Amino acid sequence: MTTKPLRLKELAKGEDRFAHGHRMCAGCGAPIVVKQVLMATDYPIIASNATGCLEVSSCIQQFTAWKIPWIHSAFENAAATISGVETMYRSLVKQGKIEEQNVKFVSFAGDGGTYDIGFQSLSGAMERGHDMMYICYDNGAYMNTGIQRSSATPFGANTTTCPAGDAIPGKLQHRKDLTRIMAAHGIPYVAQASPANWMDLMKKVQKAFEIKGPKFLNVIAPCNRGWRTKTDDAITLAKIAFETCYWPLFEIENGVTKITSKPKEKKPLVDFLKPQGRFKHMFAPENEWMLVQAQEYVDAQWERLLKDEAAG
Amino acid sequence: MGKIVAVTGNEACALALRQINPDVCAAYPITPATDLMQRFSGYVNDGKVDTELILVESEHSAMSACIGAAAAGGRVATATSSQGLALMWEMLYIAAGTRLPIVMPLVNRALSAPLNIHGDHSDGMGARDTGWIQLYSENAQEAYDNTIMAFRIAEHLDVRLPIMVCMDGFIVSHSIERVEYVDDADVKNFVGKFEAVHPLLDLENPKSYGPLILTDLYHEYKRAQHEVMTKVPAVIETVSAEFAKMTGREYNLFEKYRLEDAEIAIVVMSSAAGTTKDIIDQYREKGVKIGLLKPRMFRPFPFTEIAEALKHVKAIAVLDRADSFGGMGPLYSEIAACVMQMDSKPAVTNKIFGLGGRDYLPDQAEYVIDELIEIAKSGKVKTVKEYIGVRE
Numbered sequence: 001m002t003t004k005p006l007r008l009k010e011l012a013k014g015e016d017r018f019a020h021g022h023r024m025c026a027g028c029g030a031p032i033v034v035k036q037v038l039m040a041t042d043y044p045i046i047a048s049n050a051t052g053c054l055e056v057s058s059c060i061q062q063f064t065a066w067k068i069p070w071i072h073s074a075f076e077n078a079a080a081t082i083s084g085v086e087t088m089y090r091s092l093v094k095q096g097k098i099e100e101q102n103v104k105f106v107s108f109a110g111d112g113g114t115y116d117i118g119f120q121s122l123s124g125a126m127e128r129g130h131d132m133m134y135i136c137y138d139n140g141a142y143m144n145t146g147i148q149r150s151s152a153t154p155f156g157a158n159t160t161t162c163p164a165g166d167a168i169p170g171k172l173q174h175r176k177d178l179t180r181i182m183a184a185h186g187i188p189y190v191a192q193a194s195p196a197n198w199m200d201l202m203k204k205v206q207k208a209f210e211i212k213g214p215k216f217l218n219v220i221a222p223c224n225r226g227w228r229t230k231t232d233d234a235i236t237l238a239k240i241a242f243e244t245c246y247w248p249l250f251e252i253e254n255g256v257t258k259i260t261s262k263p264k265e266k267k268p269l270v271d272f273l274k275p276q277g278r279f280k281h282m283f284a285p286e287n288e289w290m291l292v293q294a295q296e297y298v299d300a301q302w303e304r305l306l307k308d309e310a311a312g
Numbered sequence: 313m314g315k316i317v318a319v320t321g322n323e324a325c326a327l328a329l330r331q332i333n334p335d336v337c338a339a340y341p342i343t344p345a346t347d348l349m350q351r352f353s354g355y356v357n358d359g360k361v362d363t364e365l366i367l368v369e370s371e372h373s374a375m376s377a378c379i380g381a382a383a384a385g386g387r388v389a390t391a392t393s394s395q396g397l398a399l400m401w402e403m404l405y406i407a408a409g410t411r412l413p414i415v416m417p418l419v420n421r422a423l424s425a426p427l428n429i430h431g432d433h434s435d436g437m438g439a440r441d442t443g444w445i446q447l448y449s450e451n452a453q454e455a456y457d458n459t460i461m462a463f464r465i466a467e468h469l470d471v472r473l474p475i476m477v478c479m480d481g482f483i484v485s486h487s488i489e490r491v492e493y494v495d496d497a498d499v500k501n502f503v504g505k506f507e508a509v510h511p512l513l514d515l516e517n518p519k520s521y522g523p524l525i526l527t528d529l530y531h532e533y534k535r536a537q538h539e540v541m542t543k544v545p546a547v548i549e550t551v552s553a554e555f556a557k558m559t560g561r562e563y564n565l566f567e568k569y570r571l572e573d574a575e576i577a578i579v580v581m582s583s584a585a586g587t588t589k590d591i592i593d594q595y596r597e598k599g600v601k602i603g604l605l606k607p608r609m610f611r612p613f614p615f616t617e618i619a620e621a622l623k624h625v626k627a628i629a630v631l632d633r634a635d636s637f638g639g640m641g642p643l644y645s646e647i648a649a650c651v652m653q654m655d656s657k658p659a660v661t662n663k664i665f666g667l668g669g670r671d672y673l674p675d676q677a678e679y680v681i682d683e684l685i686e687i688a689k690s691g692k693v694k695t696v697k698e699y700i701g702v703r704e
């Protein structure tokens with residue numbers, strides 16, 4: 001049996017391959033994503049990790065939360081690093097120096113380490129066709145260094161490098177649509193997921209692990225420090241992100257787009273923006289245009305996705 | 313005796329890599345190192361090696377992939393030059409700090425700006441503090457021999473550090489010279505099997521590589537790294553002695569040429585040592601007691617041994633094929649540190665030569681020697697640091 005059944009009762013009994021006791025902030029979305037990924041499968045996994053919140057908080061001195069082989073080398077190279085590990089594995093198996101063990105190779109990186117500084121390394125590894133899955137936990141900013149803007153930061157957000165000031169009201173650019181960019185690499189599997197829809201996320205992970213070649217998974221990972229929300233809001237916000245179609249759940253398998261879960265009723269984007277302090281200034285009367293523009297962008301992206309799906 | 317051939321430095325190093333048959337190589341093109349990995353790629357695609365090649369999209373990724381591959385637990389090599397090494401800079405420290413025995417021929421080339429593809433040591437010197445072992449080679453034969461020995465040195469269980477095998481861009485990488493190869497079977501036997509230490513691919517014993525270590529232990533880790541470096545010279549000597557037994561070619565931490573009874577000396581690395589030796593022979597015929605010291609191992613630097621070897625001379629000229637702008641040449645600084653250990657305190661000058669592939673010609677060596685003769689007589693140094701071979 002390669003894909004195990006996703007029943008909570010049994011999953012809860014499984015071994016935790018990302019141990020508690022790590023030092024991520026209370027309420028952080030990223031470790032939930034990691035746990036769901038590792039829980040979805042019994043395959044042996046070797047992971048690389050880009051510098052960032054997850055990395056600095058999970059392996060400190062002689063303490064590690066990782067019960068799988070894990071390597072961090074730098075910020076912009078999680079993909080290149082794991083591509084080296086994966087290639088060594090293939091080489092040693094080919095030469096009969098080690099036994100084939102059906103190992104899965106995974107990279108974890110934040111949005112900064114993925115959309116921005118690690119983009120070249122990621123693009124290169126995908127093009128080379130390594131058998132690996134790259135997982136971006138997207139919290140929409142450089143959180144580890146103190147909430148600076150990244151190209152994944154949503155329009156309007158107040159960050160420490162694009163603060164909502166008197167002259168410039170936060171980030172004036174829309175997010176980079178990385179998931180589509182990754183799909184444009186022509187790799188066999190690209191998907192977007194959310195820890196709020198854990199079953200959907202785990203199914204995607206399971207499916208991806210059955211596919212040979214490069215895979216890319218983009219997962220929303222709310223950050224209460226950066227988003228200026230309540231400590232225990234991560235899953236609620238991830239759910240609203242899905243319901244407002246800010247973060248649609250879809251996959252692109254061999255070029256065919258499929259929305260894996262659609263909200264029953266598409267909620268207005270303000271439902272997602274309102275609970276977050278980083279968007280507070282957008283609700284001032286003089287910034288109403290920002291709310292309009294943010295909604296228009298989400299609508300256009302959603303329409304495009306529906307069209308892509310219809311096109312098959 | 314092995315086969316004698318007429319080949320370039322790159323060709324010889326590529327052949328060494330074929331004989332060694334690393335498990336993984338990552339490559340990215342840059343003049344003048346391109347040709348080396350290009351030739352090696354030919355061996356890969358002709359099935360002459362088992363190596364898996366990763367044709368990365370940058371040198372940063374090349375070193376990152378080497379780090380991943382080496383941590384996975386196998387033999388790893390790459391090669392680069394100049395801007396490529398500069399782009400790797402961040403990862404060089406990580407390769408060394410993680411104690412990964414990666415072997416990298418470095419075809420020495422100038423750094424931009426202005427853009428220049430020719431040989432000097434700016435790239436290697438820029439990486440001198442990264443924690444890599446550095447061997448410098450005078451000619452294709454040395455580059456070939458050093459490449460073979462490099463695997464043994466880097467992978468030695470007392471060492472486990474990455475190593476650069478340096479040769480001068482174009483002057484050595486692209487010039488055809490006489491090289492004596494070692495037989496394939498002998499190389500294989502000499503290099504031996506790779507022994508993985510804490511490999512990531514050991515699924516039964518999962519290891520975490522690359523932790524965060526702050527003020528409470530970072531300092532101790534760095535001291536440990538320093539201590540490992542102090543073990544390198546002995547390993548290089550042992551490996552070199554074994555190599556000499558196999559080939560008859562002797563290598564030490566540095567080479568001494570007519571130095572025993574010398575009153576004045578030139579210290580210079582790599583290909584320029586060859587030219588200098590010729591001129592020294594001419595002066596010797598005139599009765600001038602001059603000798604040469606050519607460091608082979610630049611990192612770690614054999615301070616005590618070099619101090620011992622130079623302590624009897626009156627004046628030393630250190631020739632640097634790189635500059636530290638506003639400071640002294642990097643080799644000069646090391647030799648000055650050696651002189652500090654001597655009671656005799658010979659006078660030392662620093663000549664910067666051959667940047668961006670500027671030819672190092674006999675008249676430059678003559679100029680340096682004539683000045684050394686003067687300094688030895690008067691005991692006075694007029695200019696400590698001077699550019700030579702400059703077009704005015």
Ligand SMILES: Cc1ncc(C[n+]2csc(CCOP(=O)(O)OP(=O)(O)O)c2C)c(N)n1
Nearest residue numbers: 051052053075110111112113141142143144
């Ligand atoms: C080359 C380099 N530049 C900058 C940094 C500083 N830095 C470390 S983590 C980080 C932010 C990481 O952001 P992201 O990838 O979004 O992950 P997060 O911290 O949000 O989890 C930055 C800028 C670095 N370590 N290396």
